[in-house]
Amino acid sequence: MKITMIGSGYVGLVSGVCFAEFGHDVVCMDLNADKIEGLKKGVIPIFEPGLEEMTLDNVKAGRLTFTTDIKAAVASAEVVFIGVGTPPHPETGHADLKYVYAAARDIARSVEGFTVVVTKSTVPVGTGDEVERIIRETNPEADVAVVSNPEFLREGAAIKDFMIPNRIVVGIEDERARPVMTEVYRPLFINQSPLMFTTRRTSELIKYAANAFLAMKITYINEMADLCEAVGANVQEVARGIGLDNRIGTKFLHAGPGYGGSCFPKDTLALVKTAQDFGAPIRLIETTVEINDARKSKMTKKVIKALGGSVAGKTVAVLGLTFKPETDDMRDSPAITIIEELVEAGAAIRAFDPEGMENAKAVLPPITYCEGAYDTATGADAVVIVTEWNEFRGLDLKRIKAALKSPVLVDLRNIYRREEVARHGFSYSSIGRPSEDIAAG
Numbered sequence: 001m002k003i004t005m006i007g008s009g010y011v012g013l014v015s016g017v018c019f020a021e022f023g024h025d026v027v028c029m030d031l032n033a034d035k036i037e038g039l040k041k042g043v044i045p046i047f048e049p050g051l052e053e054m055t056l057d058n059v060k061a062g063r064l065t066f067t068t069d070i071k072a073a074v075a076s077a078e079v080v081f082i083g084v085g086t087p088p089h090p091e092t093g094h095a096d097l098k099y100v101y102a103a104a105r106d107i108a109r110s111v112e113g114f115t116v117v118v119t120k121s122t123v124p125v126g127t128g129d130e131v132e133r134i135i136r137e138t139n140p141e142a143d144v145a146v147v148s149n150p151e152f153l154r155e156g157a158a159i160k161d162f163m164i165p166n167r168i169v170v171g172i173e174d175e176r177a178r179p180v181m182t183e184v185y186r187p188l189f190i191n192q193s194p195l196m197f198t199t200r201r202t203s204e205l206i207k208y209a210a211n212a213f214l215a216m217k218i219t220y221i222n223e224m225a226d227l228c229e230a231v232g233a234n235v236q237e238v239a240r241g242i243g244l245d246n247r248i249g250t251k252f253l254h255a256g257p258g259y260g261g262s263c264f265p266k267d268t269l270a271l272v273k274t275a276q277d278f279g280a281p282i283r284l285i286e287t288t289v290e291i292n293d294a295r296k297s298k299m300t301k302k303v304i305k306a307l308g309g310s311v312a313g314k315t316v317a318v319l320g321l322t323f324k325p326e327t328d329d330m331r332d333s334p335a336i337t338i339i340e341e342l343v344e345a346g347a348a349i350r351a352f353d354p355e356g357m358e359n360a361k362a363v364l365p366p367i368t369y370c371e372g373a374y375d376t377a378t379g380a381d382a383v384v385i386v387t388e389w390n391e392f393r394g395l396d397l398k399r400i401k402a403a404l405k406s407p408v409l410v411d412l413r414n415i416y417r418r419e420e421v422a423r424h425g426f427s428y429s430s431i432g433r434p435s436e437d438i439a440a441g
C-alpha cells in the first residue's frame with residue numbers, strides 16, 4: 001500500500017519505518033526541513049533502539065523516502081496518517097490540536113482520489129469529527145474516510161511494540177475504511193495481534209483511558225511507597241505481593257519519582273479537561289494528576305534530607321535525566337523539577353545521561369554535564385539516581401565512594417540493595433523501603 005506519514009517524530013518516524021518493514025511504500029513527511037534533510041542523509045533525529053538500522057535497510061530497499069513536500073506525499077497516498085504532536089495547551093491544559101488541524105487542512109488541499117485519513121496522534125474525543133469537517137470545508141471535492149488509530153508504542157521499546165502490539169485499535173465511521181485498514185495491518189493480523197474495530201469516538205477514548213489507567217497505577221504504588229516509609233514496610237514486596245494476583249498484574253508497579261514523559265502527563269491532563277467539559281469529571285485521574293505533580297518536589301525534599309537538611313553550597317551528582325531509560329526524550333521528565341528545585345535551594349549540579357544530555361540542555365537551568373557516572377560523582381556531596389539506565393545498575397560502589405566528597409546515595413528507582421550499599425559505607429535512601437530492611441532486592 002502507499003502510505004504517507006504526516007509528522008516524523010517519535011511516533012511518525014517509528015510507524016513509518018515499521019510500515020515500510022511490513023512491505024508498504026512509505027513517505028515520511030515533516031515540516032521540519034532540518035529533520036528531513038538529516039533523514040535523507042541517514043541521520044536519525046531521535047534515539048530509539050533498532051530504529052537507525054531498520055530505517056537504513058528500508059531506504060536501501062526503496063520502500064521508505066522522506067520529504068517536506070506535503071502535496072506530492074498526500075496526492076500519491078492511499079492512506080495518510082497524521083502523527084503530529086498534541087502538546088498541552090499552555091493556558092488550559094487541553095490537548096492543543098493546532099498541528100492536527102493544520103495537517104488536516106494541508107491534506108484536504110492535496111488529496112487525490114479516495115484516501116483514508118488516519119489520526120495516529122493522541123487526540124480528544126470528537127477530534128476525528130472536526131478533522132473530517134475541516135477537510136470537507138477546505139475541499140468539498142475531497143473523497144476521504146477519516147479514521148482513528150491511536151498508537152500505544154512505548155519510547156525505548158517502540159519498534160518491538162509496533163511490530164508486536166498487544167492490540168491495534170481502529171475507529172471508523174465509513175465502512176470503506178475497514179478493508180483498507182485491515183490491509184495496512186495485515187502483517188500483524190497474520191501474527192495474531194488483535195485488530196479491534198470500533199467507532200471513532202470510542203477509539204479516541206480508548207487511548208486516553210489506557211494511559212490514564214497506567215498513570216493511576218504508577219501513582220497508586222507511589223502513594224503506597226509513602227505509606228511503606230511511614231509504617232516500616234517494603235513497597236517492592238508489596239508490589240510483588242499484589243502484582244502476582246493476575247487481576248492486578250506486576251507491570252507499572254515500580255515506585256519512583258513520579259511519571260513523566262511525552263504522554264502520561266499531557267494525556268491525563270487532557271482527559272481530565274475533556275471529562276470536565278462533558279460534565280462527567282473523572283475524579284480518580286484529577287487526583288492522580290495532583291499527586292504526581294506534588295511527587296517530584298517530594299523527591300527534592302528527600303535529596304535535601306539525605307544531605308542533612310540543606311543543599312546550599314553543596315554539589316549533587318545526578319545520574320539519569322530522561323524520563324525513562326532507552327530514550328533521549330526529556331519531555332516532562334521528573335529530573336527537570338528536581339534539578340530546578342535543587343538549584344533554587346543553592347546546590348550545584350553535576351549530571352550525566354547516556355542519551356538525553358543534548359535535549360536536557362534546552363530545558364534545564366545551567367548545570368555541569370559530565371562524561372559518565374564516575375566523572376559525575378567526582379567531588380560531589382551526594383549521588384542521586386533519577387533514571388534507571390542499565391549502566392547505573394552495576395556501578396563500582398568503591399569507585400563512586402572514592403570520587404565523592406561524602407558517601408551519600410539517593411536511589412529514586414530502587415535499583416540497589418541496602419545491604420550492598422551499606423557494606424560500602426554509604427548513607428542510602430530509596431523509595432518505600434524502610435531503613436532497617438536489608439533483605440529488599
Ligand SMILES: NC(=O)c1ccc[n+]([C@@H]2O[C@H](COP(=O)([O-])OP(=O)(O)OC[C@H]3O[C@@H](n4cnc5c(N)ncnc54)[C@H](O)[C@@H]3O)[C@@H](O)[C@H]2O)c1
Nearest residue numbers: 007009010011030031032084085086099103121122151155
Ligand atoms: N512519543 C510517544 O511515545 C507516543 C506514544 C503514543 C502516542 N503518541 C502521540 O503521538 C503524537 C506525536 O507524538 P511524538 O512524540 O511523535 O511527537 P514529536 O514532537 O516527536 O513529533 C511530531 C512531529 O510532527 C511535526 N509536525 C508538526 N506539525 C506538522 C505538520 N502540519 N505537517 C507535518 N509535520 C508536522 C513536527 O515537526 C515533529 O517532527 C502525539 O499526539 C503523542 O501524544 C506519542
